[in-house]
Structures are given as C-alpha cells and as structure tokens.
Amino acid sequence: MYYQLYQAYLIIQRLLANFPVNNNPLELRISPLLSEANNTLLTTLQLIQQPQVNEHHLKYLLSVIYRNDEALDPLTRAWGRASLWMDSASPTVIHERLKWYKAYKKELEQLVPNVKSLYGEEEARYIVPPLYRKEVGA
Amino acid sequence: MSWKKPRVDVNLYSQGDVDDWKYSTCNICSIGCGCYIGVKDNKIVGIKGNEDHSINRGRLDPKGENQWYANNSPDRLVTPLIRKEGQLVAASWDEAMNLIVEKTKETLQTIGSDGISFYSTGQGTLETYYTIAKIGRAGLRSHLLDANTRLCTATTEWCLFESFGADGVPASFDDVDLTDTMMFFGHNPAETGTVFFERIMERKRRTGKPYIIVVDVRKTLTAKEADLFLQLKPGTNLALLNGIQHLMVKNGWVDESFIKNHTVGYERMKHAVEPWTLSNTVEVTGVPEENIRQAAQIIGKTNSLVCTTLQGTYQSADATSSCVAINNIHLIRGLIGKPGNGPLHMAGQPSSSGNRTVGGVGTYPGNRNPSNPKHIEEMAKLWNVETSDLEVGPEKGIEEIIHLMEQEKIGLFWNINTNPMASLPNRERARKAFEKTFVVVQDPFLTETTEVADVVLPPAIWGEKEGTLENADRTINLLTKAVDPPNGVKSDFDILLDFAERMELKDKDGNPLIDYTTPEECFEEWKNVSKGRPSDMSGITYEKLRYYNGLRWPVNEEHPMGTTRLYTDFNFHTYPDDAQSYGKDLYTGRPRTKSEFEAIQANGRAIIYDTHYVPPVEQPRHEYPFWLTTGRLVWHWHTRTKTGRSPYLQMIAPEGYVEINIVDAEQLGILPGELVNIATPRGSINVPARVVDTVQPGLVFIPFHYGTWENNQSANELTVDFTDPLSKQPTFKQSSCRIKPLRNQVTVSESGSLEEIAELNGLTLEDLARVNQLTPPYRADIGDQIEVPLSRVNVDIPPYMPYRNIETFPHFNQAYRSPDDD
CATH class of the missing domain: 2.20.25.90 (ADC-like domains)
Known part of the structure; x- marks a missing residue:
C-alpha cells in the first residue's frame, strides 16, 4: 500500500510543480483538488507508518483520495481538450500532463487489492468507486 | 382551478x-x-x-x-434491423434479441458488468424506466445507466440534492397562480412550454400579477413580456446571482428567523458574496446597475416568489451553483413551502424527472442514496437480490461513458428513444466513440444514431402504449393505449421484458427477476418501492390518475390527493439516512463522504451554500471572436424525429440557421438569409444567417434541432463537451466561433456592370455594395473581383404567441431603462 500511495504522491507533486499551466478557468477547479490530493496522500503516508494504524481514519482518507480523483479525472480531460482547442499551452505540455494524470489513476487502481484485503469486499465498495475496482466476469 | x-x-x-x-x-x-x-x-x-x-x-x-403525424409516418420502422457487412438489414425479433443477449453475455465475460450501458430518454414511461433500473442495476449489476436527461435536467436533480437533500421541485404550477413575483432564469417558456406561459400571461392580463423578471442572454419571446429584463453576458449567471444575493444581504432583505431555524450555511454564503458589489457585478455581467438593483429589491421585498430555471441555466457555466444560488435566495427570504413560493426548477422533457424518480438514471429508485449502505440493503430486500449485486456510488454521465467507449471499456451500449448523434455536444467525438462499441438503438425511425447502430429495434410510440409520465411539477399523468402499434412493433416495456426473460435474469431465490407482465403491474411494484420515500406513490392507481387528471407526488395515506408543494413543515431531507445523496463539493464536484455530510449537521434543515463564480471554459478570442449559443424553437422538438414528420411544423421551420446581431452582420457585410460558414475548433457548418436584434452583439444563436450527417447544419458539430462538475450536464450554451460568409467571385467585365451583376444574382445594388463594403458612388473597373453570396434564402420563423396581441405590442418593451441607456 505504501508503495502505490507514495508513487501517487510523487505524481501529484510533479503535477503541482508546474501549476497552473495556462490559467484556463478549469484550473480554478483543478487547483483545490490537487491540493487536497497532495495533503491527503501525505497524511495517509504518515498514518500508515504509525505502529498502530487508525483504520477508521485511514478509511476516511482513502475514501477522500478516490473521490478526489473521481472529480479530478473529468476535469483534467476537459482541461486537455480546452487547452488544445484554445491553443493555450503547447501540445507536448498538455499530453505530458494528461499522461501523468492517467498514471495517477493507475496507481489508485493498483491500490484497490490492498483496500479490499484491509476492509473486505463489502466495505471496500463504499471506499473505492466502481470503475476503479470492477472485475471482469461479474 | x-x-x-x-x-x-x-x-x-x-x-x-x-x-x-x-x-x-x-x-x-x-x-x-x-x-x-x-x-x-x-x-x-x-x-x-x-x-x-x-x-x-x-x-x-x-x-x-402535431405530434400524432409521426405515428402514421410511412417511414416507421416495422421490423428490427441488424448490421451485416456494413448495411442495416431486416431481421426477425428472435434474431435481433438473441444477438443482443449474446453480446450482453460476451460483454459480462470480457469486460464485466460496467461494460454495459443503458442510455435512455426523458420521453418514456415510469414503468419503462423502472424496468431499465431493475434490469440494469439488479440484473446486469451495471451502474452505467444514463439518459438524454443528462443533457436536459441533470442539474435540477443535483441542485435539489445539494440544498434540500432530495429530488423533487419544492413548488408547483399552482404556486405560479398565486405568486406576486416570477423570475424566469435562463428559461424561455414562451417557446419551450407555451401552455405554461399562456397560463401565466392569462393571469397577468387579468390581474397584473405576477411581476415578471427575465434573465437571458437573448431577448426571447419571454423577455418581451417581462416587467424587468436582465440581458447578461454569456456565462455570467452565477455572477449576477451573487450580486443579487450581495444586495439582499447588505440591505437586510432576509428572514433571519427562517435562516436560524431552518437552514445551515448562511455565514459562509454571506462571506462569499461580499466581493460581489454592484460595480463588480455590472462589470462581469454587463447588466446595467439599476436593473440589478431593481431585481434585488423586488426579490428582496416581494411577499411571494417563484423562480424557474431551464437550459439557459442548466447548460451554462456554473450550472449547479447557479441553481443552488436560486435556492439560496428562496431560503434566505424564507420563501419556500408556502403558497405562491418556492424554486420551480423545470424539466425539459415530458418525463425526464420520472426517470430520476424511479432510478432509470441517477440514484436508486425512490430517491435512495447509492452511497448509503442502508438504502442499498433496502433495495436488495425489495428486489430480493444480494446487496453485493447492487453497485455503490454516484452515477456516471454520458461524457464519462463516451470516454469509456473511447477506451473500449463498453461492450454494449443500449440507446433507447433518443438521438445522441444529433443531440450530443462535439458529436464527431461521440461518433468515433460509438463506432468502437456494439450499439443497440431503439427508435421508431432511422435517425443519425441508427447510422452507427449494430442493431435497431422498432418501438411503439405515444398513443400505442400505456404507462405514466412525471411532468415538471411532480404530477404523475396517465398515458393510455389508443391504438395498436403497427404490425412488427413492440413497446419499450415489452422489449425489456423479453430481454430479461432471454437473459434468464433471476432473483436470489431463483425466481424471475421481473415477474410483472403489464405496465400497471409494474406500477404496483414501484408503488411498494416508493413507499415511505419522498416520491411516495403508494396512494396512486391508474384509475385515480385518470379520474383526477393527474396527482402530484407524494401521494400516500397522509396525502391521498397528492401534495401541492413540498417542505410546508420546513423539514428537509437532510438527515444522513434520509438524504438521496451526500452531495458533492459545489466548486470541484468532489463527492462527499458520509462523515463529511454528517459534519454539515443539517439534520432536517436546508443547506445554504457559498457559491463561487468560474467563467466559461471556452471564450471568444482572436481566431474565434464570437460567442456561440444553441437552443430550441417553438416549432420543433429536439432532433425533429417526431416534429419533422409533421408537414405543418416542418413547413414553418424547415432548416437550420444562425441568428446574428444587426451590428455584427453590418460589420461582416452579411446579408439577411445569406449562407455563412460557422466554425469552431471542433468543426464547421453552413447555414443561412438570420439578422436580428434579439441576440446581443458578439453572440450568435443556432437552433440544435437540425443536421443530418449529410446536410452539415448540426449545431453539435460546433459545441464544446465540457460538463458541470456536479450534474455532468454539458455546457452547450458557451462555445466560441467565427463566421465567414460563403461567396462566389465574379469578375467585372465590359458587358457586366455592377447593376447587372446585382440583378443576375437577385440582389439590389445596395446589397451588392454591402457585401463588398463599397461606398457610394458605387463603381468597379473591368477586371475587379466582386463577391456575391453563394446562396440566399428567406429565414422567416413566425412567432407563436396566442397570449399576445402582436399588432398591439410589436416591439421589445422593458419596464425600466437605465438613464445610461439614453
């Protein structure tokens, strides 16, 4: 779990390092989400290094991380389209950032088995949104 | 009455x-x-x-x-079609349904349950929607159930969740008959709901009431009847509402006692609107100071207020926040739950709200929260399935589903009675996505969407099936079957029952998941599901609906004749286990957890929000200097699948056009009716220009009804596919575009003077001069290139206004004008 969360944290750090890119209005909405992801991931990393993990608090933090990305994902995709259409950032920069957003999502998907093993299938459903945890052949 | x-x-x-x-x-x-x-x-x-x-x-x-002409149209589909070697060919129902079943099973095995998506409509019956919900959620375990209501009224749902904890418009049409003041905010009922508007105008002519405020970017037919018209810049709805709230707070036009006893969140809202001074609001919205002041004063002091919203709000930037701001206004004045009062966020289609109510789209049936384990357990018990069969979490909108299609994560897309290849924004993107998926289209006619279908099923239409509809004010009405559908055609309801049977969908005891066989039996089951919930219909029967001509939910033992308005006890659905949703952050759209919702401590009180303005994502700039907005005409419905088959309606408004302000037309040398090219970064179309004063300079309007793949008039070739962060409703109303007249070049020769060129092309000399921006005395030398319009037509769209004497009130009229205007 630590590995995926840390990787996710590094990606968010990278995304925050060159932000805002073009001051598109969507960045006004993306900004608090990136900050929230950053703070929540950091708190979670600190929490899981404690000798006794507060599972209730961890559940809340994980719930926030996933819900945060549920909101972030469509906004960043829209930002990509808007920036290309408005020619307000270089296509290389846009595609690079979209690649990192996608990589971030991937980390969260890879985290799912850990969440399930920690909380069980049923409870994990209320932490992780469906599209991150759906398995083939349901 | x-x-x-x-x-x-x-x-x-x-x-x-x-x-x-x-x-x-x-x-x-x-x-x-x-x-x-x-x-x-x-x-x-x-x-x-x-x-x-x-x-x-x-x-x-x-x-x-004129809707009945479609029933008898000779091009009705009367047999299923299957695509073979690129062509749709006739097939039997067995062949078509077995293919759908095969694809469904294949998708479940290869992608999983969220590889299946239903995309239905706002024109169907509650019984059809409920059956989609049961099959889709309990039978196939998908949570990708969406509908064209996403384009229409998803924002209604989300603003009601946010402020009041559950769906259901607080006010009703009866309140419109009682109120002193009405504000139509981005709502043009004179064209989109003529009977409703006529009802209001009939009372106004008789009694002088209500005082009418209209907020719109265009001088619509509704605006022409306003006492106060606020014509704002595109995408500034929330800025205006923040400015109005600012003045209400500043002047003490608030009900402190109501706020204290029945709401939470007022202080945050007060703080948020502080910067929205009159001068800031004027600067952002472009509305004259005096008009804003007057609107705030009227809203702040009126004894009763009904505010309506529709696509001008829902399909604009800050959609949900704007509707929440309107809820705020009602809450800070305590104008809700009382006769003549309340927000009346409208619906567009005849039963879009019904789809939400019974769970065909949005949350679980009966206003149940998909993130609340208790509600999931209730549904599992009611449907006799395992709780683990029912998916958790908020729904996905069509833009997100298209994204999944692009990634080839949707194996089966079942499209029911809607034409997304004409109605979705940025439709070229949508088309490419649809082409990556197995698409079933259920439609009585060949449409732009059947062109990307793998299977087409021909359903019965209005008059050929029975069921119930839910209108914009929670009234449930009855549809009866007047005639049999054409041979070979089945109702949507029967198609779905057939599918469930072929799929052998079972409950947890091994019994058929769907055991009702008629719409009325289905309605009886739904009544039980709705019992005790906000949309309780346990007191309704088909017979009662017919006898009383519709009833407004809730209809139960306590309210056997229905409920005129909600929240008369000022007790809102904001207890955590009552709420239909834990809501989302209004600024980012981030879904809230249960504990975050509990932390608001609303517990029966309404929630007032701080609303923060964010400008439209795409704005005019050098390459695309105009705002583009789209909308409806009084004469057509959606993509004209039905209204285009009425000879009368089709004759009145046969083709697409663009409305452009006189000043802009003058500047670009565009003649009325001249063919122009409208281009955006997504695509371009060619339509005749209608030169008017109803759109403001810098803005053009295109009706979205038109556009086959061949005739290049579809507004949705142009529109952006950005969505509201909460409701996921697309922002159709704000894109940027450029306009270029389409011209032929003619060389002036010895034998062809300017006068002759004008005459040959059906123009006056003045027209020709305008096109070529010549100044008198007009002259051209031999060899000069002269431009003439490629084509020119008369774009005459007659108004429909039975409530208005056109001869007496021919001009735009406003009660108040700013001295600055003179």
Whole structure:
C-alpha cells in the first residue's frame, strides 16, 4: 500500500510543480483538488507508518483520495481538450500532463487489492468507486 | 382551478367522425397537458386538449397538436434491423434479441458488468424506466445507466440534492397562480412550454400579477413580456446571482428567523458574496446597475416568489451553483413551502424527472442514496437480490461513458428513444466513440444514431402504449393505449421484458427477476418501492390518475390527493439516512463522504451554500471572436424525429440557421438569409444567417434541432463537451466561433456592370455594395473581383404567441431603462 500511495504522491507533486499551466478557468477547479490530493496522500503516508494504524481514519482518507480523483479525472480531460482547442499551452505540455494524470489513476487502481484485503469486499465498495475496482466476469 | 376559461385546442384530420377519443397525456414537453387521442379504424387521426385537466384546461402546444403525424409516418420502422457487412438489414425479433443477449453475455465475460450501458430518454414511461433500473442495476449489476436527461435536467436533480437533500421541485404550477413575483432564469417558456406561459400571461392580463423578471442572454419571446429584463453576458449567471444575493444581504432583505431555524450555511454564503458589489457585478455581467438593483429589491421585498430555471441555466457555466444560488435566495427570504413560493426548477422533457424518480438514471429508485449502505440493503430486500449485486456510488454521465467507449471499456451500449448523434455536444467525438462499441438503438425511425447502430429495434410510440409520465411539477399523468402499434412493433416495456426473460435474469431465490407482465403491474411494484420515500406513490392507481387528471407526488395515506408543494413543515431531507445523496463539493464536484455530510449537521434543515463564480471554459478570442449559443424553437422538438414528420411544423421551420446581431452582420457585410460558414475548433457548418436584434452583439444563436450527417447544419458539430462538475450536464450554451460568409467571385467585365451583376444574382445594388463594403458612388473597373453570396434564402420563423396581441405590442418593451441607456 505504501508503495502505490507514495508513487501517487510523487505524481501529484510533479503535477503541482508546474501549476497552473495556462490559467484556463478549469484550473480554478483543478487547483483545490490537487491540493487536497497532495495533503491527503501525505497524511495517509504518515498514518500508515504509525505502529498502530487508525483504520477508521485511514478509511476516511482513502475514501477522500478516490473521490478526489473521481472529480479530478473529468476535469483534467476537459482541461486537455480546452487547452488544445484554445491553443493555450503547447501540445507536448498538455499530453505530458494528461499522461501523468492517467498514471495517477493507475496507481489508485493498483491500490484497490490492498483496500479490499484491509476492509473486505463489502466495505471496500463504499471506499473505492466502481470503475476503479470492477472485475471482469461479474 | 388555474385558468379562468377552458379552450379546447383540436387538430384533427378525419374523413367522417372519429370512432373514439382516448384519454391520454401530451408526450412532447415537460408541462404534462391532458389530452384525448382521436381514433378512427385503429388509426390515430387527431388530438384535442382535455378541458378538465387543471394543467392546460384544453390547451395544447403547437408541437403537441402535431405530434400524432409521426405515428402514421410511412417511414416507421416495422421490423428490427441488424448490421451485416456494413448495411442495416431486416431481421426477425428472435434474431435481433438473441444477438443482443449474446453480446450482453460476451460483454459480462470480457469486460464485466460496467461494460454495459443503458442510455435512455426523458420521453418514456415510469414503468419503462423502472424496468431499465431493475434490469440494469439488479440484473446486469451495471451502474452505467444514463439518459438524454443528462443533457436536459441533470442539474435540477443535483441542485435539489445539494440544498434540500432530495429530488423533487419544492413548488408547483399552482404556486405560479398565486405568486406576486416570477423570475424566469435562463428559461424561455414562451417557446419551450407555451401552455405554461399562456397560463401565466392569462393571469397577468387579468390581474397584473405576477411581476415578471427575465434573465437571458437573448431577448426571447419571454423577455418581451417581462416587467424587468436582465440581458447578461454569456456565462455570467452565477455572477449576477451573487450580486443579487450581495444586495439582499447588505440591505437586510432576509428572514433571519427562517435562516436560524431552518437552514445551515448562511455565514459562509454571506462571506462569499461580499466581493460581489454592484460595480463588480455590472462589470462581469454587463447588466446595467439599476436593473440589478431593481431585481434585488423586488426579490428582496416581494411577499411571494417563484423562480424557474431551464437550459439557459442548466447548460451554462456554473450550472449547479447557479441553481443552488436560486435556492439560496428562496431560503434566505424564507420563501419556500408556502403558497405562491418556492424554486420551480423545470424539466425539459415530458418525463425526464420520472426517470430520476424511479432510478432509470441517477440514484436508486425512490430517491435512495447509492452511497448509503442502508438504502442499498433496502433495495436488495425489495428486489430480493444480494446487496453485493447492487453497485455503490454516484452515477456516471454520458461524457464519462463516451470516454469509456473511447477506451473500449463498453461492450454494449443500449440507446433507447433518443438521438445522441444529433443531440450530443462535439458529436464527431461521440461518433468515433460509438463506432468502437456494439450499439443497440431503439427508435421508431432511422435517425443519425441508427447510422452507427449494430442493431435497431422498432418501438411503439405515444398513443400505442400505456404507462405514466412525471411532468415538471411532480404530477404523475396517465398515458393510455389508443391504438395498436403497427404490425412488427413492440413497446419499450415489452422489449425489456423479453430481454430479461432471454437473459434468464433471476432473483436470489431463483425466481424471475421481473415477474410483472403489464405496465400497471409494474406500477404496483414501484408503488411498494416508493413507499415511505419522498416520491411516495403508494396512494396512486391508474384509475385515480385518470379520474383526477393527474396527482402530484407524494401521494400516500397522509396525502391521498397528492401534495401541492413540498417542505410546508420546513423539514428537509437532510438527515444522513434520509438524504438521496451526500452531495458533492459545489466548486470541484468532489463527492462527499458520509462523515463529511454528517459534519454539515443539517439534520432536517436546508443547506445554504457559498457559491463561487468560474467563467466559461471556452471564450471568444482572436481566431474565434464570437460567442456561440444553441437552443430550441417553438416549432420543433429536439432532433425533429417526431416534429419533422409533421408537414405543418416542418413547413414553418424547415432548416437550420444562425441568428446574428444587426451590428455584427453590418460589420461582416452579411446579408439577411445569406449562407455563412460557422466554425469552431471542433468543426464547421453552413447555414443561412438570420439578422436580428434579439441576440446581443458578439453572440450568435443556432437552433440544435437540425443536421443530418449529410446536410452539415448540426449545431453539435460546433459545441464544446465540457460538463458541470456536479450534474455532468454539458455546457452547450458557451462555445466560441467565427463566421465567414460563403461567396462566389465574379469578375467585372465590359458587358457586366455592377447593376447587372446585382440583378443576375437577385440582389439590389445596395446589397451588392454591402457585401463588398463599397461606398457610394458605387463603381468597379473591368477586371475587379466582386463577391456575391453563394446562396440566399428567406429565414422567416413566425412567432407563436396566442397570449399576445402582436399588432398591439410589436416591439421589445422593458419596464425600466437605465438613464445610461439614453
């Protein structure tokens, strides 16, 4: 779990390092989400290094991380389209950032088995949104 | 009774008397007018209004009057079609349904349950929607159930969740008959709900009430009747509402006692609107200071207020936040739950709210929260399935589903009675996505969407099936079957039952998941599901609906005759285990956890929010200097699948066009009716120009009804596919574009003077001069290149205004004008 969360944290750090890119209005909405992801991931990393993990608090933090990305994902995709259409950032920069957003999502998907093993299938459903945890052949 | 006098509108074409007039409800817009269907020899030959129905007292919208022509259209599909070697070919129902079943099973195995998506409509019956919900959620375990209601009224749902904890518009049409003040915010009922508007105007002519405020970017037919019209810049709805809230707070036009006893969140809202001074609001919105001041004063002091919203709000930037701001206004004045008061966020389609209510789209049936384990358990018990079969979490909107299609994560997309290849924004993107998926289209006609279908199923339409509809004010109305559908055609409901049977969908005891066989039996099951929930319909029967001409939910033991308005006890659905959703952050759209919702401590009180303005994502700039907005005409419905088959409606408004302000047309040398090219970064179309003063300079308007793949008039070739962060409703109303007249070049020769060139091209000399920006005395030398319009047509769209004497009030009129205007 630590590995995926840390990787996710590094990606968010990278995304925050060159932000805002073009001051598109969507960045006004993306900004608090990136900050929230950053703070929540950091708190979670600190929490899981404690000798006794507060599972209730961890559940809340994980719930926030996933819900945060549920909101972030469509906004960043829209930002990509808007920036290309408005020619307000270089296509290389846009595609690079979209690649990192996608990589971030991937980390969260890879985290799912850990969440399930920690909380069980049923409870994990209320932490992780469906599209991150759906398995083939349901 | 609402209207002073009935007036029975009739549209009938019959040789000899009709055999019968069958009880029904109009199936076009969201008003829900009662009607009778004229039948002769098992064929629909006309329609007349139901004079006993309180909603319309016999009146009908022009589209409603003409809807029956589609039933008899010779191009009705009467057999399923399957795509073979690139062509759609006729197939039997067995072949088509077995193929769908095969693809469904294959998708479940290869992608999983979220590889299946239903995309339905706002024009269907509650019974069809409920069956989609049960099959989709309990049978296939998918949570990708969406509908064209996403494009229409998803924002209604989300603003109601946010402020009041559950869906259901607080006010009703009865409140419109009582109120002192009405504000139409981005709502043009004179064209989108003519019977509703006529009802308001009839009272206004009689009593002088209500005082009407209209907020719109265009001088619509509704705006022409306003006492106060606020014409704002595109995408600034929330800025204006923040400015109005600012003035209300500043002047103490608030009900402190109501705020204290029945709401939470006021201080945050107060803080948020602090910067929205008059001068800031004027600068952002472009509305004159005095008009804003007057609007705030009227709203702040009126004894009663009904605010309506529609696509001008829902399809604009800050959609949900703007509707929440309107809820805020009602809450800080305590103008809710009382006669003549309350927000009345409208619906567009005849039963879009019904789809939400019974769970065909949005949350679980009966306003149940998909993130609340207790609600999931209730549904599992009611449907006799395992709780783990029912998916958790908020729904996905169509833009997100298209994204999944692009990634080839959708194996089966079942499209029911809607035409997304004409109605979705940025439709070229949508088309490419659809082409990556197995698409089933259920539609009575070949449409732009059947062109990307793998299977087409022909369903029955209005007058050929029974069921119930929910209109814009929670009224449930009855549709009855007037005639049999054409041979080979089945109702949506029967198609779904057939699918469930072929899929052998079972409950947890091994019994068929769907055990009802008729819409009425389905409704009886739904009544049980709804019991005790906000949309309780346990007190309704088909017979009662017919007898009383519709009833507003909740209808139960406590309210056997329905409920005129919600929240009369000021007790809102904001207890955590009552709420239909834990809501989302209003600024980012981030879904809240249960504990975050609990932390608000609303517990029965309404929630007032701080609303923060974010400008539209795409804005005019050098390459694309104009705002583009899209919308409807009074004469057509959606993509004209039905209204385009009425000879009368089609003749009045046969093709697409663009409305451009006189000043802009002058500057670009565009003649009225001249063919122009409108281009955005997504695509371009060619349409004639309609030069008007109803759009403001810098803005153009294109009706979205038109555009096959071939004729290049579709507004959605141009529109952006950005969505509201909460409701996921697309922002159709704000894109940027450029305009270029399409011209031929003519060389001036010895034998061809300017006068002759003008005459040859059907132009006056002045027109030709304008096109070429020549100044008098007009002259050209031999060899000069002269431009002439490629084509020119008369774009004359007559208004429909039975409530207005056109001769007496021919011009735009406003009660108040700023001295700065002079």
